[in-house]
Amino acid sequence: MxxxxxxxxxxxxxxxxxxxxxxxxxxxxxxxxxxxxxxxxxxxxxxxxxxxxxxxxxxxxxxxxxxxxxxxxxxWNVYDPQVIRWRLAGADRPRQLRSLTVLRSAIEPVAAGLAARNATAEQCAELTECALGMVAHSRGHKLEGYLFHDVAFHRVILTASGNEMFARLGDVVAEVLAGRTHHDVMFEDPDPAAVTLHVQLAEAVRARDAARAERLTREITEGALQELDILAP
Amino acid sequence: MxxxxxxxxxxxxxxxxxxxxxxxxxxxxxxxxxxxxxxxxxxxxxxxxxxxxxxxxxxxxxxxxxxxxxxxxxxWNVYDPQVIRWRLAGADRPRQLRSLTVLRSAIEPVAAGLAARNATAEQCAELTECALGMVAHSRGHKLEGYLFHDVAFHRVILTASGNEMFARLGDVVAEVLAGRTHHDVMFEDPDPAAVTLHVQLAEAVRARDAARAERLTREITEGALQELDILAP
DNA sequence: GTGACGAATAAGTCTGACTTTTTATGCGAG
DNA sequence: CTCGCATAAAAAGTCAGACTTATTCGTCAC
Missing domain, CATH: 1.10.10.10 (Winged helix-like DNA-binding domain superfamily/Winged helix DNA-binding domain)
Known part of the structure; x- marks a missing residue:
């Protein structure tokens, strides 16, 4: 790795x-x-x-x-992927994870809104595919498969936004999601509500509904914040 | 530099x-x-x-x-300050400036909301001081002085958010603001509406009104987007 | 056509000598 | 005793050259 x-x-x-x-x-x-x-x-x-x-x-x-x-x-250049990886591997992992999750909550809704405007047909297809993959792995302790599709989903959103700065955060989001699955408590299956939100988000992007895409993503990231006991704005 | x-x-x-x-x-x-x-x-x-x-x-x-x-x-590590500076100095400066302004529009409202919760009394004081400085330099072609206080203002907001990832974007915002003043068209005095928004924002932060701080910042960044002919979400 | 062997190539590494900058020290003058 | 200047020391910066190692490409045999 x-x-x-x-x-x-x-x-x-x-x-x-x-x-x-x-x-x-x-x-x-x-x-x-x-x-x-x-x-x-x-x-x-x-x-x-x-x-x-x-x-x-x-x-x-x-x-x-x-x-x-x-x-x-x-x-420190805290956006350097290398530095992020080092810090996530170290002692202040929790603090780092919080910082990055807050960052996600700021970036991803805007990125999703842009994705709804700019996504290609291919990217829309990928998105629904990922969402379906998440659904398929949402029950029965298939956490690894779920994580894989979750990461891919968010990566597509960030890339489809058309903004290079957002696209470059794909790795960061991947680290955060992986961290939640592997290190923190997530023995059970993922929250069904989150799965639904992802499906709806894929749909909103395909429908070019930027406002709805942004709102749905905000709900997703607020869920991520709550998991870490960060009070939502 | x-x-x-x-x-x-x-x-x-x-x-x-x-x-x-x-x-x-x-x-x-x-x-x-x-x-x-x-x-x-x-x-x-x-x-x-x-x-x-x-x-x-x-x-x-x-x-x-x-x-x-x-x-x-x-x-490329597009968040590396060095890389950002190099690209801003080069040919695709306009594209870079757009990317960064979109990034600002995602980050700053959230940062302002957090600042309203976390800012120290001292930071609140700095904020109003900066806002006053902006007012003082808002008329009569005092663009350099205006820029100085504008940069300081946004830096305080990002720092006061308490999130290290946000704080680290202070330099980026400084570059964007400086770029607008120096290279792009800004012969006239700054938009009075923008000045007012900053004053109100300083007030909202001091009043610990997170929602209002976030909303005001969103207006500010939307103005920045419009200046670059980027359609606001 | 395929596979293996060998040669060429460019980065990787090490060593040791020398230079340059910056800090500390110590001496002398006031 | 203090201030300032000159000198020395310390550590990074630079350079040159020899050697190692991995990778690729070409050739030859099968």
């Missing part, structure tokens, strides 16, 4: 990145490239590349004669 | 990054590290660091025996 994997450089990043995002080094901590290279048993060249990437994510700042300083989390 | 600047590495990035995001190399194009190093007159070490950063932004992919392949824009 890890994206980086490839190469020595990636392996070091996969260790150091999570450590930093987990807050193991408080903001202002100073790391030395040489020490890190020694610790990970890699050359300074590799270590420098790692530091450069961390720097581009605004996790650290590298200054001469000082070292590599860990930045406060307020500076 | 450029963030990278520092070091040889940063200067190369500031040239190559914009070239890629401007679409100068079509997706699938292959660059060679050695050639690039020669072109920029830097060592391969430096060039490798640059490639690593571009790779972490998903602008390129580096594969052995093949070279550095430019990825399609659909893959």
């Amino acid at each position: 890890s994206t980086t994997g490839r190469g020595l450089h990636g392996r070091v990043l996969d260790t150091l990145g999570p450590e930093i995002t987990a807050g193991e080094y408080p903001p202002g901590s100073v790391l030395r490239t040489d020490e890190l290279a020694q610790r990970f048993d890699v050359s300074r060249s590799v270590m420098r590349e790692v530091v450069r990437v961390l720097e581009s994510m605004h996790l650290v700042e590298s200054r001469r004669r000082v070292g590599v300083t860990v930045l406060p989390s307020r500076e | 450029s963030t990278t600047g520092r070091g040889l590495h940063g200067r190369v990035l500031d040239t190559l990054g914009p070239e890629i995001t401007a679409g100068e190399y079509p997706p699938g194009s292959v660059l060679r590290t050695d050639e690039l190093a020669q072109r920029f007159d830097v060592s391969r070490s430096v060039m490798r660091e640059v490639v690593r950063v571009l790779e972490s932004m998903h602008l390129v992919e580096s594969r052995r025996r093949v070279g550095v392949t430019v990825l399609p824009s659909r893959e």
